Amino acid sequence: MHLPPIIRKALPADIPGILSLQKANQQSQGGKLSAELPAERLAEMLSDTTQIVACRGEQVVGFLLTTSQAINRRYPAPVLEKTIEAFGAIEPDTYIYGPVCVSASERGQGLAQRLFQRLLELEPGRQGVLFIRDDNPASLSAHRKMGMASVAQFHFKGGLFHVFAYRAA
Template sequence: MTKSITIKVASINDVDAIIKLQTANQTSQGGTLSGGLTAHQIQEMMSDMPQIIATINHEIVGFLLTTSQTVNNKRQVPIVDAMSASYAGSPDSYIYGPICVSEHQRGKGLAQLMFQELLKLEPNREGILFIKSDNLPSLKAHQKMGMHKVSSFNFNNADFDVYTYLSPVQKNNKPFKSENQTL
């Protein structure tokens, strides 16, 4: 059976499903996410940046969250503060992540599809992210997406690498419309 993938900007109605997927992928559950966001934090992030989701048959199987520096500066997230102390980025930069793909959908290109959507929505802006230094699948995936390491830091006795990228400017400057993809 062919599964139809939709990559789109999340709405307020998607917050609970994002949190459910986030919870299932915490380190305490055997996943690799380094922290969790509350519904309020995700809604706040939605207020000024696109939050990208991947769905299959209307079920959220991936998300890519982003935070503007303005929203980030309103709250204290110690691991993000440690990243920012290691590499501040450009004045208009934003924080990429977390990104998460459900266990059964990994390795199928969903992270790349969500990233491509984000690049179209946020042209000519630097994105900054951190990845745990021993998370080789994530490091390889992000390097394949064209991101490059700019620094590293230690947080709670764990090593993290800081990566960055710059979204290319679109030639036609037209809004991007998501299209269904087929697995």
């Protein structure tokens, strides 16, 4: 039995590992990630909001990224605009949660929940909002296990999306 991965705030040195895990989990590779964030954007996000990684040694085996509303406005994504519109209760310091990604070798062990718990510890009192495609039952289930509930839905590019929101205690 091996020890669980270390979960911590991401550092600039983690960007290559995040990029590698992100690439391996793109829809084009059979994964569920639909956006591919470039290194420059990840670096900007690291300096702006809390990013969480799970590491096994030097290898990033999971990540949970967040985006501030300011960065989201600089790099508008129509699906995020629909998420915010559908939710309708955005506060000034609300951040956008996601993507969250766990390597295939670590799935089914509660790592996504542990990443989320670490985020909540580092962002007390703040509201987060996210979307999940209806055709991603594993993610819907994982986020419900984290205590989140769908607060709205919307259709976008032929898909049904669920909006989840939460506040760190």
